[in-house]
Amino acid sequence: MALPKVVADGPLAPLVEQLLAGQVELLPWSVAEAGTTATIDGLYTYGHPLVDGAMLDRLPGVRVVSNYGVGVDHIRLADAAARRIPVGNTPGILDGATADMAFTLLLAAARRLIEGDRYARGPAFLRYDPGYMLGVEAHSQTIGIIGMGRIGRQIAQRARGFDMRVVYHNRRRDEASEQRFDAQYFPLDDLLAASDFVVLSVPLTDHTRGLIGARELRRMKPTATLVNVARGPVVDTAALTTALQERWIFAAGLDVTDPEPLPRGHPLLACDNLTIAPHLGSATEQTRRKMAEMSVTNLLAGLANQPLPFPVR
Numbered sequence: 001m002a003l004p005k006v007v008a009d010g011p012l013a014p015l016v017e018q019l020l021a022g023q024v025e026l027l028p029w030s031v032a033e034a035g036t037t038a039t040i041d042g043l044y045t046y047g048h049p050l051v052d053g054a055m056l057d058r059l060p061g062v063r064v065v066s067n068y069g070v071g072v073d074h075i076r077l078a079d080a081a082a083r084r085i086p087v088g089n090t091p092g093i094l095d096g097a098t099a100d101m102a103f104t105l106l107l108a109a110a111r112r113l114i115e116g117d118r119y120a121r122g123p124a125f126l127r128y129d130p131g132y133m134l135g136v137e138a139h140s141q142t143i144g145i146i147g148m149g150r151i152g153r154q155i156a157q158r159a160r161g162f163d164m165r166v167v168y169h170n171r172r173r174d175e176a177s178e179q180r181f182d183a184q185y186f187p188l189d190d191l192l193a194a195s196d197f198v199v200l201s202v203p204l205t206d207h208t209r210g211l212i213g214a215r216e217l218r219r220m221k222p223t224a225t226l227v228n229v230a231r232g233p234v235v236d237t238a239a240l241t242t243a244l245q246e247r248w249i250f251a252a253g254l255d256v257t258d259p260e261p262l263p264r265g266h267p268l269l270a271c272d273n274l275t276i277a278p279h280l281g282s283a284t285e286q287t288r289r290k291m292a293e294m295s296v297t298n299l300l301a302g303l304a305n306q307p308l309p310f311p312v313r
């Protein structure tokens with residue numbers, strides 16, 4: 001019997017390839033972007049390619065969209081729902097890794113670790129100077145978490161271990177987190193003004209796109225650090241570039257950018273008060289293994305016309 005045909009955007013994780021071997025016929029993403037064909041049974045998204053109604057109409061045989069990752073802002077969920085195509089993702093299992101990355105960036109930015117690393121390796125480091133590369137403290141400071149979802153709560157938990165005061169902003173109040181982390185709900189503007197570290201852990205939606213622009217950056221303390229482990233477009237790149245260049249804020253730690261990757265030579269990349277990672281939030285051996293397993297389970301269930309074990313909610 002012919003194997004179901006799945007269009008996947010790669011490169012695929014080796015484990016995904018292994019798990020799919022002999023189960024599906026994999027075709028390159030260019031097939032989904034080209035003409036109309038009724039012979040495709042499923043879509044597997046690995047990076048963040050757009051999946052919209054126009055694409056689904058060109059591929060009327062598709063009966064499942066499986067995403068490797070939790071964020072599905074690149075998939076038009078309403079378009080899929082209108083065509084009764086289930087969409088699966090990998091929630092829950094990457095919260096810890098992403099919260100670890102938020103703290104990695106927070107601490108590295110606060111303590112100027114990357115600058116220090118370059119200096120420690122370079123020719124100028126010949127003797128110790130007590131006045132150089134002074135950072136800001138993280139412990140006992142105020143962290144403002146924007147987006148108190150699964151990842152935000154894990155960030156709050158880590159913050160408590162650093163004796164930080166936790167304030168948060170969210171679509172709705174989260175009384176359980178308020179109790180658990182002694183967290184206070186703040187309107188956005190108040191959170192920005194009060195926080196030493198502003199951490200973004202919101203999904204990208206129409207509401208959060210451009211949430212942090214020049215006005216918001218101006219409200220932050222000049223000693224504050226912005227950390228983004230959400231999606232690049234939550235922050236206005238041009239405004240952040242100016243804010244770092246003109247030192248409106250102390251530093252930024254970014255796992256995501258808009259666009260992603262930034263064009264080589266972009267002025268943001270020249271800022272020494274920027275700590276940046278190439279979207280590594282979920283990039284640990286353990287988490288990526290679970291992401292592979294869940295996304296493959298979702299794909300195979302959908303292809304078999306079974307309910308997805310991890311549907312997007």
Ligand code: 8YV
Nearest residue numbers: 046047048068069070071282
């Ligand atoms: C990436 C992520 O999707 O889960 C998410 O939302 O941002 C990441 O896990 C993953 O790196 C694949 O692009």
